[in-house]
Amino acid sequence: xxxxxxxxxxxxxxxxxxxxxxxxxxxxxxxxxxxxxxxxxxxxxxxxxxxxxxxxxxxxxxxxxxxxxxxxxxxxxxxxxxxxxxxxxxxxxxxxxxxxxxxxxxxxxxxxxxxxxxxxxxxxxxxxxxxxxxxxxxxxxxxxxxxxxxxxxxxxxxxxxxxxxxxxxxxxxxxxxxxxxxxxxxxxxxxxxxxxxxxxxxxxxxxxxxxxxxxxxxxxxxxxxxxxxxxxxxxxxxxxxxxxxxxxxxxxxxxxxxxxxxxxxxxxxxxxxxxxxxxxxxxxxxxxxxxxxxxxxxxxxxxxxxxxxxxxxxxxxxxxxxxxxxxxxxxxxxxxx
Ligand code: NAD
Ligand code: UD1
Numbered sequence: 001x002x003x004x005x006x007x008x009x010x011x012x013x014x015x016x017x018x019x020x021x022x023x024x025x026x027x028x029x030x031x032x033x034x035x036x037x038x039x040x041x042x043x044x045x046x047x048x049x050x051x052x053x054x055x056x057x058x059x060x061x062x063x064x065x066x067x068x069x070x071x072x073x074x075x076x077x078x079x080x081x082x083x084x085x086x087x088x089x090x091x092x093x094x095x096x097x098x099x100x101x102x103x104x105x106x107x108x109x110x111x112x113x114x115x116x117x118x119x120x121x122x123x124x125x126x127x128x129x130x131x132x133x134x135x136x137x138x139x140x141x142x143x144x145x146x147x148x149x150x151x152x153x154x155x156x157x158x159x160x161x162x163x164x165x166x167x168x169x170x171x172x173x174x175x176x177x178x179x180x181x182x183x184x185x186x187x188x189x190x191x192x193x194x195x196x197x198x199x200x201x202x203x204x205x206x207x208x209x210x211x212x213x214x215x216x217x218x219x220x221x222x223x224x225x226x227x228x229x230x231x232x233x234x235x236x237x238x239x240x241x242x243x244x245x246x247x248x249x250x251x252x253x254x255x256x257x258x259x260x261x262x263x264x265x266x267x268x269x270x271x272x273x274x275x276x277x278x279x280x281x282x283x284x285x286x287x288x289x290x291x292x293x294x295x296x297x298x299x300x301x302x303x304x305x306x307x308x309x310x311x312x313x314x315x316x317x318x319x320x321x322x323x324x325x326x327x328x329x330x331x332x333x334x335x336x337x
Pocket of ligand 2: 198229
């Protein structure tokens with residue numbers, strides 16, 4: 001298939017482009033590079049030996065998206081083009097709602113005009129709010145407490161409403177848990193701008209000496225060791241889940257919702273120790289007060305994706321720790337060479 005990957009130069013997008021190309025699909029990327037570098041796409045082409053057609057456009061701009069659909073035959077769309085920093089979304093709600101919701105609307109609008117009806121959407125476990133664990137696809141969604149999370153809920157609703165009146169549409173809402181890791185080559189990976197908010201990029205920067213010590217946000221949660229528990233998933237497993245979902249959309253119409261996680265919770269300290277062991281390094285850390293807005297523990301019920309997509313996360317926490325460090329070690333400045 002010929003797939004338009006919106007936001008394909010980013011962390012999850014670049015790994016998905018690689019897996020799509022390796023599975024024999026053709027890839028067209030639309031990305032305004034607001035949180036990424038074109039270098040990621042150059043490396044994906046290098047790794048696969050296959051070309052990517054790149055449009056440096058903002059997918060909230062209808063005319064720019066329309067031009068892509070006029071110039072290219074497209075069979076389906078994967079939409080990664082979102083802003084994703086939770087704290088920033090609280091400070092800049094208009095920018096977040098505009099970017100993340102209008103991008104979804106614009107893609108729907110142009111797709112409909114061109115008779116393209118397969119849509120894979122990057123949603124997040126954040127849509128479950130503080131539900132009971134494990135999170136199951138059938139749960140009623142709860143408030144997410146920040147604009148970022150609300151943009152995911154809104155986009156899911158928009159796509160569900162569109163599919164309800166367009167009988168030929170098939171939509172996959174993929175709820176990611178916590179993606180970490182990198183391609184095993186260490187050529188592509190996560191390249192956060194500024195000080196990382198997420199745990200793994202912070203850990204790798206402490207390992208490289210770029211940051212002094214990790215701050216562990218709270219050790220008084222009702223969890224295995226008091227620190228927060230998450231369902232970390234290797235980005236390559238996640239990327240493969242997208243290709244399986246896309247193939248499923250060729251067989252089924254309507255809205256399909258899948259958790260993409262491992263089904264296992266890992267605490268902050270368990271992750272830190274696994275990282276130390278996998279890479280033979282020490283990560284100095286301090287226990288600090290809880291971070292506002294954090295949930296104690298969540299992980300996926302990942303059985304639906306296994307049952308219906310034949311997809312199951314295969315890589316271990318050790319693989320994730322090794323590959324994250326391999327990427328950071330080889331690219332201490334990210335894609336800035
Ligand atoms: P990322 O920032 O690395 O990738 C997003 C890409 O989209 C970037 O290349 C950015 O330049 C591009 N982009 C953003 N707005 C755009 C626009 N209007 N037009 C064109 N390009 C635009 O983030 P990621 O980690 O790869 O996440 C991809 C998607 O998955 C996002 O929608 C994010 O919300 C969602 N998600 C991520 C996580 C995570 O932990 N990384 C978890 C759950 C959901
Ligand atoms: C965060 C977002 C979430 C988003 C997800 C993936 C918040 C409140 N939530 O989730 O909406 O979907 O990223 O982008 O920002 N931790 C530390 N020290 C650090 C960093 C993190 O102890 O320096 C802890 C956190 O308290 C948490 C765990 O590590 O227990 C994972 O944190 P993080 O990687 O930020 O992911 P989430 O909190 O799950």
